[in-house]
Amino acid sequence: MRILFASPEVAPFIKTGGLADVAGSLPPALAGLDGNDVRVILPLYSGINDDWRSQMTFVKYFYFQLSWRSCYCGLFELVRGGVTYYFVDNEAYFKRNGLYGHFDDGERFAYFSKAVIETPAQIGWSPDIIHCNDWQTALVPIYLIEGRTRLPELSATKVVYTIHNIEYQGRYGNSILTEVFGLDYNSYFNEGLLSYYNDVNLMKGAIMSSDFVTTVSPTYAEELQYAFYAHGLEGVVASQQHKIRGILNGIDMDVWDPSKDEKIPAKFTAEDFSGKWECKRKLQEQLGLDVNPNAVIIGSISRLVGHKGYDLITAAFDRIMANPEVQFVLLGTGEWSFEEFFRNAQSRYPGRVSANITYSAPLSSAIYAGADLFLMPSISEPCGLSQMIAMRYGTVPVVRLTGGLKDSVPAYNPDTDEGLGFTFGNINAEDMLSALDRALTVHQDTEAWARLMRREMTADFSWNKSAREYQSIYESLFI
Numbered sequence: 057m058r059i060l061f062a063s064p065e066v067a068p069f070i071k072t073g074g075l076a077d078v079a080g081s082l083p084p085a086l087a088g089l090d091g092n093d094v095r096v097i098l099p100l101y102s103g104i105n106d107d108w109r110s111q112m113t114f115v116k117y118f119y120f121q122l123s124w125r126s127c128y129c130g131l132f133e134l135v136r137g138g139v140t141y142y143f144v145d146n147e148a149y150f151k152r153n154g155l156y157g158h159f160d161d162g163e164r165f166a167y168f169s170k171a172v173i174e175t176p177a178q179i180g181w182s183p184d185i186i187h188c189n190d191w192q193t194a195l196v197p198i199y200l201i202e203g204r205t206r207l208p209e210l211s212a213t214k215v216v217y218t219i220h221n222i223e224y225q226g227r228y229g230n231s232i233l234t235e236v237f238g239l240d241y242n243s244y245f246n247e248g249l250l251s252y253y254n255d256v257n258l259m260k261g262a263i264m265s266s267d268f269v270t271t272v273s274p275t276y277a278e279e280l281q282y283a284f285y286a287h288g289l290e291g292v293v294a295s296q297q298h299k300i301r302g303i304l305n306g307i308d309m310d311v312w313d314p315s316k317d318e319k320i321p322a323k324f325t326a327e328d329f330s331g332k333w334e335c336k337r338k339l340q341e342q343l344g345l346d347v348n349p350n351a352v353i354i355g356s357i358s359r360l361v362g363h364k365g366y367d368l369i370t371a372a373f374d375r376i377m378a379n380p381e382v383q384f385v386l387l388g389t390g391e392w393s394f395e396e397f398f399r400n401a402q403s404r405y406p407g408r409v410s411a412n413i414t415y416s417a418p419l420s421s422a423i424y425a426g427a428d429l430f431l432m433p434s435i436s437e438p439c440g441l442s443q444m445i446a447m448r449y450g451t452v453p454v455v456r457l458t459g460g461l462k463d464s465v466p467a468y469n470p471d472t473d474e475g476l477g478f479t480f481g482n483i484n485a486e487d488m489l490s491a492l493d494r495a496l497t498v499h500q501d502t503e504a505w506a507r508l509m510r511r512e513m514t515a516d517f518s519w520n521k522s523a524r525e526y527q528s529i530y531e532s533l534f535i
């Protein structure tokens with residue numbers, strides 16, 4: 057099949073979150089299945105570095121209309137791992153600091169969505185599927201309604217739309233509709249496609265108008281029926297239930313492999329953990345923690361925002377640290393109150409707490425490899441990739457049972473010696489503490505812990521199964 061995968065961020069070119077990892081690893085997995093021609097399209101941000109730029113070739117440029125604006129669209133191409141990547145060049149929209157958060161994000165990503173629709177005709181290629189992701193590409197199926205009649209390359213194209221996080225919907229006042237998006241008010245607003253309490257809601261439009269909608273874990277697909285998780289779109293989700301499915305994300309098992317990873321101080325395998333203990337010692341040294349092989353390092357790598365469960369961690373923090381063996385390593389940026397809390401905690405627990413209020417890929421690898429436990433008490437977590445990466449490195453997850461955490465971390469069972477992590481269900485600091493306590497108890501049993509680490513490291517988090525599930529959805533749209 058011919059598949060055009062549209063994403064506002066794609067690893068390793070440019071990344072702010074898990075979406076980039078998925079957009080960087082699902083397309084190559086799909087390209088590995090027989091008979092697929094997979095191409096990925098993303099904006100050419102100024103943040104994409106010269107190493108990548110020097111590998112691109114210029115394809116062509118053209119203009120298209122976005123409302124009254126005639127917009128330049130340059131296309132660059134790069135082929136990597138069996139996938140062709142198209143970079144959409146428009147400096148007015150993408151030569152900016154950072155990816156999102158600009159006053160005209162609605163216009164920037166309407167432009168990108170329109171570029172996705174215009175590109176196939178320009179390159180003489182007719183995709184069977186356009187696979188879109190999150191609010192930034194939500195206008196693709198909407199523009200396709202009109203594009204289908206104008207562009208023969210798209211006359212039979214189907215759209216699959218993936219929700220990576222329903223919290224970010226793309227909501228605007230309805231004056232944006234004609235002036236910026238170039239859409240006719242009566243057809244697109246009055247028909248209920250994009251209208252949501254008198255606003256324009258892009259994610260609603262995509263859910264309504266795509267041929268199929270997926271989200272990134274089966275549990276999150278269930279949760280989206282409830283107001284608590286769906287942030288107002290529960291009714292829309294319920295009305296489209298017949299075409300919504302949850303498919304668990306995978307990770308790139310070659311990129312995240314402690315036996316090959318050049319980014320960590322020592323390599324290790326499920327048969328020989330000595331490299332991991334070396335990584336642990338180096339991590340303690342590097343971060344100014346007491347160098348103590350018996351300490352239990354709890355790692356946490358995330359955006360510091362409420363829905364990642366940091367209220368639970370801060371509420372329970374002093375009780376976590378009451379165990380003198382525990383060390384805590386944090387990496388991430390986010391809400392000011394959480395950043396302050398952890399900076400302060402580092403000075404209150406010298407040698408035992410390391411607060412790294414930044415984002416650093418090398419430090420994240422060092423933490424995945426060097427920590428003993430990985431704490432992820434998310435209030436909601438559509439999929440979550442960090443817990444899978446942690447497990448690859450023999451770092452045992454402690455998670456709340458929500459979304460992809462529930463689907464990827466089966467609870468440890470001491471009687472049968474099964475399971476991969478320590479879990480709790482309620483959004484409650486006491487329950488989180490009790491899961492941590494259970495982990496610390498099992499940690500004292502060196503043999504049981506080694507068996508658990510071995511299970512983590514050999515578990516299958518690859519795309520094999522999930523890529524086939526996407527493929528079967530694509531195929532089902534042509535039956």
Ligand code: GLC
Nearest residue numbers: 074075220272438439440441
């Ligand atoms: C979003 C979600 C995260 C998911 C990722 C990739 O960042 O918050 O849970 O793993 O998308 O799908």
